[in-house]
Amino acid sequence: MTIYFYKVWQPYGCFSNFSDHGIYMQGTYWSTVEHYYQAQKFAGSTDAVIIPVICSAESPEEAAALGRCSTRKLRRDWDLVKTQVMREAVLKKFLTHGDIKEILLGTGDELLVENSPTDYFWGCGLNKTGQNHLGKILMSVREEIRQLRFSAVISAEYLSQ
Numbered sequence: 577m578t579i580y581f582y583k584v585w586q587p588y589g590c591f592s593n594f595s596d597h598g599i600y601m602q603g604t605y606w607s608t609v610e611h612y613y614q615a616q617k618f619a620g621s622t623d624a625v626i627i628p629v630i631c632s633a634e635s636p637e638e639a640a641a642l643g644r645c646s647t648r649k650l651r652r653d654w655d656l657v658k659t660q661v662m663r664e665a666v667l668k669k670f671l672t673h674g675d676i677k678e679i680l681l682g683t684g685d686e687l688l689v690e691n692s693p694t695d696y697f698w699g700c701g702l703n704k705t706g707q708n709h710l711g712k713i714l715m716s717v718r719e720e721i722r723q724l725r726f727s728a729v730i731s732a733e734y735l736s737q
């Protein structure tokens with residue numbers, strides 16, 4: 577059965593990048609994945625001064641509004657790197673917070689879909705034809721964490737022999 581998620585207060589809200597799960601990335605604490613992701617749009621760009629402002633935004637909504645401001649200059653390679661930037665942040669989130677890691681692993685092999693009515697890149701969009709890149713990242717992070725756990729069990733068994 578497909579698992580749809582979107583807003584933090586809805587079922588599986590911890591899969592949203594707006595969920596209240598902070599991460600350390602590059603020596604800095606980011607209140608949510610969304611804060612980090614929006615700030616990375618400006619890394620190395622002439623508008624990089626906005627990065628600390630986004631980092632200290634009061635909420636993920638405010639961070640997203642700052643990052644989406646169309647008058648600021650995005651880094652030139654943003655379209656090439658944004659999926660990797662997002663994956664690294666989402667992986668860090670689930671490695672940092674054990675409770676939501678178990679929720680993610682508990683979804684087994686179910687299809688995860690960000691049910692955004694407006695976003696056809698990260699989500700599935702209103703008519704469900706979107707690319708669902710956030711759902712795909714979550715499923716790949718789930719697989720990576722599963723493999724890490726499997727390797728740890730095998731190592732422990734080997735050491736105890």
Ligand SMILES: Nc1c(N[C@@H]2O[C@H](COP(=O)(O)O)[C@@H](O)[C@H]2O)[nH]c(=O)[nH]c1=O
Nearest residue numbers: 582583592593594610643644692698710
């Ligand atoms: N969850 C969620 C959203 N979705 C998130 O928005 C981000 C994409 O931003 P951008 O690349 O600037 O279009 C990405 O993290 C996606 O998961 N947007 C919202 O306005 N509200 C929300 O509750």
